[in-house]
Every structure is written in C-alpha cells, then in structure tokens.
Amino acid sequence: MIEAIELTKTYNGFSAVNRVSFEVAEGETLGLIGTSGCGKSTTLKMLNRLIEPTAGRVFIGGEDTRKSQPEKLRRSIGYAIQETGLFPHYTVAENVAVVPRLLKWPDKRIARRTEELLELVGLSPEEFTRRYPHELSGGQQQRVGLARALAADPPIVLLDEPFGALDRITRRQIQQEFKQLESLLRKTVVLVTHDIFEAVTLCDRICVMDRGIVQQIGTPKTLVFQPDNDFVRDFFQADRFQLELYVTQLQDVMPWVSAQESSSEAAKRYTEEEHLLTVLEDMEESSLKSSRVQIVDRQNQPILTTHCQDLLTAFYRFKESF
Ligand SMILES: Nc1ncnc2c1ncn2[C@@H]1O[C@H](COP(=O)(O)OP(=O)(O)O)[C@@H](O)[C@H]1O
C-alpha cells in the first residue's frame, strides 16, 4: 500500500533522513521509533508531501506520489499530530469536518459522521461539538485531532505522536481503545512514537531509526529477541524483562512447556494470543506457585493446563531458542 524507497531529506548538507526504505502492507500498522531528532516526523511528512524529499520516492497504491497533486494526496490520507493543529476559531465539529467539507459531502452526512467520530474517540457529541479548542484539555484536543484524521474514512492514516499530550494512564487506556477500533483495523497506518510500549502494543512491525538511518525493521518480537545491532539492543534495554514478557504470547511458549497438569480444577483460562505479562500480572495477585493456567484455542477448547511457574520456565527455553 505504501512503499518508501531510499527517502532522503537534507538540510544544508545535514541528512535529517538518509535513504530510508520500507513497505507498509494494506491493513498493516508500521511504527517509526527512535530518539528525538532521528528523523521520524520528517519521514512521515514525506509520505504525504508536507515535505518534499531531497531524493527517493514514495509509492501509494502503486502510484508515484510525485505525479499526484499534493492537496489531493493529503485529502486522501488521514494525518494527526501531537500539536493537534486544530483551527482555534473553528468549533470541535467544524475542525472534525474539514476534509469532508473539502470533499463537498452533504451537510447531513457530515453531521452524522462528526457525531459518530466524537463518540468513537470518547467525547460525547452533546457536550463537545460546539466547544472551541481552547475549551478542551490537551488530551481532549488530541482526541479531536484523531477524529479529524479519520473523518473522511481514508484508507491510510499517518499519526505523529498522537497520544503524546496524554498522561501515562490515559495514554495506556486510549491505546487499548485505539487498538480495538473497528474502523482502524483495516486501515494502513504509519505511527510515529518514542514510546516503546505504545509501539509494541499498536504496531505489526516497527522501524527503528537513528540519526536519519533505519537500524532495523521487524515485528516487536524480532526486535526484542533478535536485535540486529547494539543500537537496537540498547534501545529496548530499559524495562527489558517486562518488554520480553509483553511481546511473548502463550502460543510462543506452549511448545516449551514440559510439565502438564492432569486436572484443570481452579485453573484460570487464557487464549493462545494472550501475552505472558498479562498472565503473570494476574497471577502475582494470587499466589504464584500454586496457580494453574489453562490455555484454550479460539473455539475455547482446552489445549493444555500447566502451572504458572512452568510457563516461566518455558519462557526461558523459548528465549534461548533464538
Ligand atoms: N526545516 C528544518 N531545517 C533544518 N533542520 C531540520 C528541519 N526540520 C527538521 N530538521 C532537523 O532534522 C532532524 C530530524 O527532525 P525530525 O524529523 O523532526 O525528528 P523526530 O521527529 O525524529 O524527532 C532534526 O535534527 C531536526 O533538527
């Protein structure tokens, strides 16, 4: 759906972005992650031509973006940024409706869509449609920015630190909601963030950048367990244990479970897709040693029952297998 080939942006001889290449498949979410100033936002803006590349190309749906009109291109791609870029003299509803208006949707359709979107991002329409941006908290402004990016239901959405203004708890909450948004599941998304947990929660694959250069592109699991170089290893070093348990699913460790329980009495049930961290956090509350875990498939059929402790042993075997 999106193909970036050797994208480069140079400012007075300084390479802000240096030959960055990646592909994003239809329906996939790709994260761009790295320390501040590594070229994430510049890369993102070259995708919708808010910044013209010094060299390199972008193809969207097989079309070279140099051949399309920038305004038209941007109307077909949702875009939300941390600073929100809301128009201060427009109400919330008017801000959300910017692209549908440009596309000349009928008023009724715009009103319906605006209401639907505000509900989607957790802002009650009755309360918020007529407010102005300065009457909202930073987090609420970001939600409006997100609603605006999704307004015309674009197949591609570019997000630059979209949850950056939210406190940590709210951010974790909205990330979970965001992950489950029906209307986002099928979209092709590029998400810029410096928050590792945000990236591994929301992204199918992550592109790690440093000083304008791609260091590694891979699934969260690959980046955490098979870093290509020291930069990537160090980048994921803080909270490593927690992160490892977070990217590991029960189906990953299942083959390494040696001790199975014959009885599933009082066992807590989890699906194969569940993350190991979730299971262990649940267990921490009860007494870890005696806790039984039953793993079930999507049809809720039991696959195996084991002790929580044995899951952890299996995790270490799984880890060594890399
Ligand atoms: N218009 C500009 N002129 C000169 N340098 C710029 C300009 N925009 C960005 N840069 C530089 O390019 C680098 C990458 O910036 P940016 O893409 O915004 O980083 P990130 O989003 O990863 O924090 C930074 O070092 C920044 O200072």
Ligand SMILES: [Mg+2]
């Ligand atoms: Mg940035």
